[in-house]
Amino acid sequence: MKNRVITISREFGSGGRTIGRKVAEKLNIPCYDQELIEKIAAESGFAKEYVAEHGESAPQIGWFANVLAERDYYGHSVQDDLWIIQRKVILSLAEKGPCVMVGRCADYILKDAADCLTVFVHADPEKRAERIVRQYGERTDSPQKRLKDKDKRRAAYYHFYTDRDWSAAQNYQVCLDSGVFGIEKCTKILAELY
Amino acid sequence: MKNRVITISREFGSGGRTIGRKVAEKLNIPCYDQELIEKIAAESGFAKEYVAEHGESAPQIGWFANVLAERDYYGHSVQDDLWIIQRKVILSLAEKGPCVMVGRCADYILKDAADCLTVFVHADPEKRAERIVRQYGERTDSPQKRLKDKDKRRAAYYHFYTDRDWSAAQNYQVCLDSGVFGIEKCTKILAELY
Numbered sequence: 001m002k003n004r005v006i007t008i009s010r011e012f013g014s015g016g017r018t019i020g021r022k023v024a025e026k027l028n029i030p031c032y033d034q035e036l037i038e039k040i041a042a043e044s045g046f047a048k049e050y051v052a053e054h055g056e057s058a059p060q061i062g063w064f065a066n067v068l069a070e071r072d073y074y075g076h077s078v079q080d081d082l083w084i085i086q087r088k089v090i091l092s093l094a095e096k097g098p099c100v101m102v103g104r105c106a107d108y109i110l111k112d113a114a115d116c117l118t119v120f121v122h123a124d125p126e127k128r129a130e131r132i133v134r135q136y137g138e139r140t141d142s143p144q145k146r147l148k149d150k151d152k153r154r155a156a157y158y159h160f161y162t163d164r165d166w167s168a169a170q171n172y173q174v175c176l177d178s179g180v181f182g183i184e185k186c187t188k189i190l191a192e193l194y
Numbered sequence: 195m196k197n198r199v200i201t202i203s204r205e206f207g208s209g210g211r212t213i214g215r216k217v218a219e220k221l222n223i224p225c226y227d228q229e230l231i232e233k234i235a236a237e238s239g240f241a242k243e244y245v246a247e248h249g250e251s252a253p254q255i256g257w258f259a260n261v262l263a264e265r266d267y268y269g270h271s272v273q274d275d276l277w278i279i280q281r282k283v284i285l286s287l288a289e290k291g292p293c294v295m296v297g298r299c300a301d302y303i304l305k306d307a308a309d310c311l312t313v314f315v316h317a318d319p320e321k322r323a324e325r326i327v328r329q330y331g332e333r334t335d336s337p338q339k340r341l342k343d344k345d346k347r348r349a350a351y352y353h354f355y356t357d358r359d360w361s362a363a364q365n366y367q368v369c370l371d372s373g374v375f376g377i378e379k380c381t382k383i384l385a386e387l388y
Contacts, residue, residue, distance in 0.1 A: 011364075120363050120369075122363055122364050167362055167363050167364060168361055168362065168363065169314050169316055169361050169362065169363045169366065169369035170205075170316050170361060170371075172363065172369070172371070173370070173371040173374045173375070174368070174369065174370055174371065174375075175314075175363035175366070175368065175369035176367075176368055177366070177367040177368065180367045181367070181368075181387065185387075189383060189386075189387070192383075193375065193379075193383070
């Protein structure tokens with residue numbers, strides 16, 4: 001029997017990761033986020049920082065040209081190696097039991113392998129800008145630029161490997177604006193829908 | 195004080211209209227759908243059938259060319275007249291009290307005029323195809339073709355008047371897959387979020 005898995009895709013700074021952790025706590029099931037990165041790093045030999053950064057975001061704007069340029073004779077890139085290992089780890093964790101998975105195209109990877117509740121969390125850029133400054137501190141780039149850059153890279157990555165539009169409502173069973181409802185209410189709704 | 199209004203945008207055949215009616219019943223507030231059409235028809239002098247058909251869908255695929263071709267010397271079309279009256283009716287109904295509005299870009303029209311819970315309802319094309327045959331019967335065109343055509347026209351209309359992407363998750367506070375959750379569960383969630 002397929003396990004019940006919640007997959008959470010989220011805009012940067014929307015609190016989707018926190019919601020995932022809280023839903024998992026509420027349902028008493030594991031939430032794979034940091035642990036996912038560690039397992040992928042262990043299996044792949046890539047550094048954890050590399051996996052965290054490149055396992056769900058295109059390396060930079062203009063990535064399509066880049067990723068093509070970096071392909072070997074067989075059309076294969078380092079990014080593809082990471083994708084293959086990541087896919088394998090996600091599939092094997094979902095086979096172990098019910099869980100929450102944050103990011104990394106898990107919704108797409110598990111579409112036939114688990115009984116998924118697929119979620120997309122987003123929020124107003126202003127609220128997200130506040131949140132990332134609170135969570136990750138100030139940087140040289142403005143929070144607005146950081147949001148735009150990160151989301152663009154996540155969308156490009158998602159589109160490249162899934163051929164789907166990252167933020168189309170139709171790709172998810174439920175999409176929530178965490179800026180309007182707040183983390184607690186979103187957690188409650190998802191636990192209820194599960 | 196701004197009234198609390200639920201706006202429901204929906205894919206054809208997703209049951210969004212039924213969900214709207216049921217939420218309104220549950221909350222004991224009016225649901226404007228047929229009544230909206232009647233008011234717009236009365237104010238505009240257009241036939242009810244015309245309002246029902248052209249108040250939220252582009253007339254046909256290739257509508258952009260069409261709508262430009264049909265503009266008068268001042269760049270104004272019949273469709274624009276309908277839009278202006280529709281907008282006025284929606285604003286005045288939202289001022290009367292809390293309510294549910296189905297379709298007709300109400301989310302966009304009311305964004306500064308009401309305290310909106312903005313909703314998008316969608317479902318798998320297969321489930322929607324079954325539903326439209328059950329609700330509206332068979333037609334010469336296949337249900338798949340009818341869905342595709344109607345959604346394309348709704349998306350084009352929405353995009354033309356709002357400059358937004360009709361099915362982007364970010365445009366709505368909550369998006370739900372009624373094919374997965376069913377009408378009753380969607381109704382319950384929306385009543386709770388209201």
